[in-house]
Amino acid sequence: MIFSHRSFRILVGCALALAACEQPRTQVAVQSDDFGDPVRIGQPPTRIVSLNPVTTEMLFAFGAGSRLVGRSQFDLWPDSARRVPDLGNGLQPNVEIVLGAHPDLVILYASQDNRPAAARFRAAGVSTLSLRTDHIADFRRTVQMLGAILRDSARARAVSDSVFRTLGRVRAATTNLPRPTVFWHIWDAPLITIGAGSFMTELVDIAGGKNVYADITGPSATVSLEDVARRDPDFILAGPQGVQKISEDRRWRIVRAVREGKVLKVDTVLVGRPGVRLGEAAVSLANLLHPGTLH
Amino acid sequence: MIELKDLVVSYPGARLNAVDGVSFVGARGKLTALAGPNGSGKSSIVKALLRRAEVTRGSAAIDGRDVRLVPYPELARIVAVVPQREEATFPVQVREYVFLGRYPHLGLWRAPSREDELAVDEALSQAGVEDLAARDTDALSGGEWQRVRIARALAQKCPTLVLDEPTTFLDVAHEMAIFELMSSLARSGLAVLLVSHQLNLVARFADTIVLLDRGKVATTGSPSDVMRADTLESIYGWPVVITRDPAVGAPALVPLRRPVRL
């Protein structure tokens, strides 16, 4: 009738072209971050503040380290991360200082302490991403989320796959070995250890050990020295400060592992976060618990 | 014996001296009364004897010894003071309380001897409170508490006794009992200095009255000498009449009512 065959095709073509033109700008793949706030994935951010060591090292792994305009005081790996401006605490951050770096994306650790800060960043119009990084599964999700945001899902997949391959390798290597029990010393006054809610327990499991406090559901717990002695772990894992405190304090000798010299020093920066070096972390733990099994 | 020579007492920051050159003698065997309006310096003199107020000039001496030169613990052995106010925060047994009067003699470590026990017994009976010995101090009436306090001072067994307003809050029976007690104590050889604003009772019992006015001695002498209408009126600023009471003939002060201006 009015539409001739040719004009109809031109119309459809234009409509499709229009739709294609608009896609990069208006495509909204809305997900939720761990505070339940919507995450809009549009143009990749160019000025990122990452207040979480896990995401900081991930950004460097994606080759996006140059986009970082701010990090938290604890983000010390890789070395180039130290050159990124230190904006202070990752928990209850100083909102003004962070905004002063003019970021277009702020990444926070999704702890309740940070809810007010997240709200204030959003109110200031800055994209905010709050992620929980407690479990190994969180690592996978975080990598995917960052990959989507940076529009580099391929790299995300590569990083994630590499980590999980290593984890799988370690698990396979240790799965048939006798499983020693482990006490992980986080802090001494009060005495704090990790529970099932922490990726560190998962790491111990992958590395062929068993956390004596795996019965605790939360990520960490305060325990008494006597209780540790009662649970009688085969090994104690501790950071350098912890190892020193244990060696200085006579009372730790009530624990068999201390008397037998089975206190193992771990690199807390390596194993202390579920980041891109999870694989290496698992390998290092496995080498401590089952020396010579891996290479 | 108490002897004040031109005593001047001042408090830090005060414009005027609380006691401005007071001299008098409270002799042994006599009941000497210190009287005067509020703020005339009566309690300051007592405080000076306790070394709790600063003597800027003059001296206060007990038995010839300047109180500032006598070491504190020894001072408590030569003069016993019953201050105006006392807080009994934690109740103790009356006998234990009176025993504290022996502290100047016992010190920190000496165990009580027979002599101390006797002194306490005597003090209790002199003050007329032997029956109360087993009671707790928070179970006493106002009059009983006053007499117990006096007993404590008596237990110190000092030749000089000073009492600051010992009959406040007491009814006539207790007041008379205390004045009788003080009179008999003076008669037994102590030098008793009594601070009181109860002029009429003072006039009946005291041997000497020292009348103070704004830190100075207005007049001193026997009750008949001191109880004069003109003197008292100018000191107290209130019209009075002095009469002789019909019962015992002691001088008595009768304050007159001022006409009310409408």
Next chain:
Amino acid sequence: MRFRAWYWVGLVAALMVVAMIAVARGAVSVSLAGVIDALYGRGDATAIAIVRDLRLPRVVLGALVGAGLGASGAALQGALRNPLAEPYLLGVSGGAAVGAVVAFALGVSGDAVITLAAFVGGIGAVFLALAVARVGGRGTRADVRTLLIAGVVVGAFANAAIMVALARAEPNTVRGALWWMMGSAADATWRRVAWLAASIAVAGGALVYWAREIDVLSLGEDTAASLGVDAERAGRRAFLLAALLAAATVSAAGLIGFVGLVVPHIARRMGLRAHRPLIVAAALIGATLVVAADLAARTVAAPTELPLGAITALLGVPFFLVQLRRTS
């Protein structure tokens, strides 16, 4: 109630019994016979280590802390003529906490340093309070009321300082400092026990020596003067000794509240009046109470250890309820 001589035996026995139970109970069960064996060095190596290096010093530390707080509270209540006085007056607790928090914030980790810093802070606060009282009050003498207010001033200042220090500190520092402030006998080492024992022997002994003076002081300043006691000097002496005791306990075990307040009342209810036996009895009762509270702190919510200060704070509830009934 009239105190009888055999009550002393009862008090000591109660302390011994509670102490033995406390040494025997814990995450690892050790029977009473096992405790005795362990004390003699016989039996399982772990049990020996637990009893000798963990529980015994802890129980002894708790007992010393309780004794120090009890004696300090008894002396202060008498010297200040106030049944609600307690050892942390005059800013001792605030000052000690500032000392410890500053040490934590400076990253100092040595056990002895924190103890020393807390002690210096506590004593420093008392001297500061005395100075404030002297300057703020009239003349050169510091009377009771002025001292109390000066102590509140110092305490308020200390609280502010602690808040500022913690606001700027790292999370780990905050956690360590808070844990310390909540009070715990957990870090009991024999060295700490020895230090505390020495302080309590010296300061507590001095208090017992001057105890009769406090009897006289508690009658009021004028009455004390009439009995030959210089109220200001004797009062200052009592404050300082009581503060020394309090500072020593705080530096060894953090802030343990209510013990110094409640224990003297218990001793008085048993019929004691004169401060010499009162202070000694308060020390015994305080020791028993803290050892029992520490046992509860360890066992009630196992494997988590509750702060000792939290358990003793529960003491405050029945105490104040009783006071309420008394006054109304």
